[in-house]
Every structure is written in C-alpha cells, then in structure tokens.
Amino acid sequence: MPRTTHYRFLRTVGILGTLAVVLSGILSPPDPLTQLLYAGPLLLVAVLLAALRTYTDTLEALEPDF
Structure with a gap:
C-alpha cells in the first residue's frame, strides 16, 4: 500500500510530538x-518541521536513501 502524504505528516507529527513532550519533561x-x-x-515547532518535511523539499537531506 503506498504511503500518502497525509500518513507521512501524521507519523512525523507523532514522532516529533513525542520527542517534544519527553524533552520538555527532561x-x-x-x-x-x-x-x-x-x-x-x-x-508548534514539531508541527512546523513535519509540514516542511512532508510538503516541501526543505529537509530533503534528512531523508534516508533506499
């Protein structure tokens, strides 16, 4: 099943959001x-980074090459 941009955005927000909450606790x-x-x-930064990663090529250097 191909991964859509919506799925990719939600997954990125989930990962970065969890990281944000853990960092704020520490x-x-x-x-x-x-x-x-x-x-x-x-x-808020997590949502912004997720949008940049999903919908633009700004953070393309962070993508793994498979």
Missing part, C-alpha cells in the same frame, strides 16, 4: 505547569 523543573509551558512551543 528540561523543565518538576512542575506540570512549567512542563506545559515548555511543551507548547516545542509542539
């Missing part, structure tokens, strides 16, 4: 509000 003090303040901008 970098922020042990306070839920502060973790949310760290995670919010990181999640």
Whole structure:
C-alpha cells in the first residue's frame, strides 16, 4: 500500500510530538505547569518541521536513501 502524504505528516507529527513532550519533561523543573509551558512551543515547532518535511523539499537531506 503506498504511503500518502497525509500518513507521512501524521507519523512525523507523532514522532516529533513525542520527542517534544519527553524533552520538555527532561528540561523543565518538576512542575506540570512549567512542563506545559515548555511543551507548547516545542509542539508548534514539531508541527512546523513535519509540514516542511512532508510538503516541501526543505529537509530533503534528512531523508534516508533506499
């Protein structure tokens, strides 16, 4: 089954979103509000990077060559 761009975008957002939440948990003090303040901008960056990776050739160097 061929992978569509929608599937690729959702997969990338899922991976980068998980990474953003884990990083906010590591970098922020042990306070839920502060973790949310760290995670919010990181999640926005994750969506932006996923859109750039999926719909443009901006991050083409990160693609594996199979």
